Amino acid sequence: MNFKAGLGCLVLSLALFGCSKPYELENADAGAVAGDVGMVNSTGLYGANPYQSAGAFGINSNYTGNSGLGDFYQDPMYGVNVIGGPSGTERDRVVYFAFDSSNIDSRSENVIREHANYLRSHPQTMVVLEGHTDERGTREYNIGLGERRAYSVKSYLQAAGVNPQQMRVLSYGEERPAVWGTDELSYAKNRRVVIIY
Template sequence: MMQFKPYARSLAVAFSLALVAGCSSTGGTQDGSMSGSGTTSGSGAGASGAGTGQVSGSGLGDGSGQMADSRIPEVRTIYFAFDSDAIRPEFQSVLNAHARFLRNNPNANVVLQGHTDERGTREYNLALGERRAGAVEEFLSVQGVSPSQVEVVSYGEERPAARGSNEEAYAQNRRVVFAY
């Protein structure tokens, strides 16, 4: 039974990739013109200006899933509870969007930057930041993202998003950032 588990996982990943490949668009919708944020990574493949909404999606919700296949998702930071590396349910849709993007863009790479608040020792916070980024890496892997596309880095408390010694600042610093 133990030998069946890796085989079943490999089969599930292969099936997921085949499904994604079969459902993916044949190009032409990578115009990148919607948000105007200017932060789309310049791979040179996206300025064709071709059709909008031509991706054959399921028409779910607000349409954010349609463009997620060809553009880096806009939300690139997820947050964690104090002293925890557990992914909070409200961020699963963000992680799913990044997984979908990475699966559909096999040449794209991401660095998962783990961060903590200032409480705890430097060593503990570096380890906690790595566990947080590792939890995100594991989530992406289960979703079929190739391990070669993902790198994990921990900054611990060294690069705070917010200065201050209060819960509001701490909450903003307990995070993993997707750096494409």
């Protein structure tokens, strides 16, 4: 009988642990919670920046995290003089989207075109296409929308002659915002695909 009671406690503990909130804001800036457009802190909202590691999915990455990422949405130089490949700036590796859309606009086409040129000339290079959304919508819907956005970029790259085996699609949905805020400008900066080398 003690074995069954112990097993029941173990199952209950695992169930409660599985239902807990994994991204609770414990030490975040009060201003960020109130809708401040700035970054939460240098370690990121969810702890240490995972992009600081040796690479996403074993791919050698020189992506330095999202410090300032998203500030390019209003930049008039976004989509102009883009450098494709890993030597491009953060601005050169972000593709923005309209609300609830996975359609690519003309400024973003310039960004994708330069990466297609690089990837065609470097067939051994791999990229991860990370899809992101703003916080509106359910978690499940946003994961799907982020995935559709990443596949939209992949389709464009593939149509431009990039081997589909060079690309991986990953969706974070609303889980990794570029900026923290509840205004339209913040939402616009978070609706993106990031190209990771």
